[in-house]
Every structure is written in structure tokens, then in C-alpha cells.
Amino acid sequence: MATTPAPAQDRSAVRTLLRLWPYVRPVRARLFTAAFVAIVASCVGLVIPLVLKWMVDGPVADRDPAGVWLGALYLLLLGFAEALLFGLRRWLVARPLSHVEASMRADLYRHLQR
Numbered sequence: 219m220a221t222t223p224a225p226a227q228d229r230s231a232v233r234t235l236l237r238l239w240p241y242v243r244p245v246r247a248r249l250f251t252a253a254f255v256a257i258v259a260s261c262v263g264l265v266i267p268l269v270l271k272w273m274v275d276g277p278v279a280d281r282d283p284a285g286v287w288l289g290a291l292y293l294l295l296l297g298f299a300e301a302l303l304f305g306l307r308r309w310l311v312a313r314p315l316s317h318v319e320a321s322m323r324a325d326l327y328r329h330l331q332r
Contacts, residue, residue: 241322245314252310259303266296 242249269292277285 238322241318245318248310248314252307255303255307255310259300259307262296262300262303266293266300269293269296 269289273286273289273293276282277289
């Protein structure tokens with residue numbers, strides 16, 4: 219007795235993503251590290267408006283040029299840190315995920331040729 223596959227709307231997104239796990243398993247450490255780095259980079263990006271608020275409420279309101287330059291230095295350092303973190307994330311996932319794509323493509327072609 220053959221079972222019929224469930225309609226597409228009955229399948230959950232989690233179940234569909236779990237089908238990718240055999241391909242991702244070899245690179246899971248780098249993938250989770252990259253996700254953590256992306257979260258940290260996003261948090262650094264969220265600090266930038268707080269520094270701008272500090273600059274406007276502090277040195278700009280007090281007409282303190284040295285404080286404005288200090289705030290500009292903070293913004294530059296935060297932007298540089300955010301860019302480095304996003305670059306690190308891209309470096310962590312670029313090569314391993316291209317291998318994941320290649321193995322998925324090879325399995326698909328193998329299935330189609332069979």
C-alpha cells in the first residue's frame with residue numbers, strides 16, 4: 219500500500235529546512251560562528267545611533283568641538299568594526315557554502331539522470 223505525499227501546504231518550513239541538514243552538517247561550526255558574528259555586527263550597528271544621540275545632546279549642544287571630534291572618532295571606529303565583522307562573516311561562509319551548493323547540485327543531477 220503506497221502512501222501519497224502530503225500536500226505542499228501541510229509541510230512545515232522547519233521540516234523543509236531540516237532536509238538541508240545533511241548538506242550543512244559538515245560546515246555547521248563555521249555557519250553558527252558566522253551567525254554569531256552577524257549578530258555582534260548588527261549590535262555594533264545599533265550602537266551608532268546612540269553615539270549620534272550622545273554627540274547631539276552633549277558636545278554639539280555644548281558647542282564643544284573637541285567632543286564632536288571624539289564622537290566622530292567613535293563613529294569611525296564603530297563603522298570600521300562593523301565592516302570588519304561583516305567581512306569576517308562573509309569569509310566564514312563563502313567557501314563552505316559554495317561546497318554545500320555544489321553537493322546539492324550534484325545530488326540533484328544524479329537524481330535527474332537516474
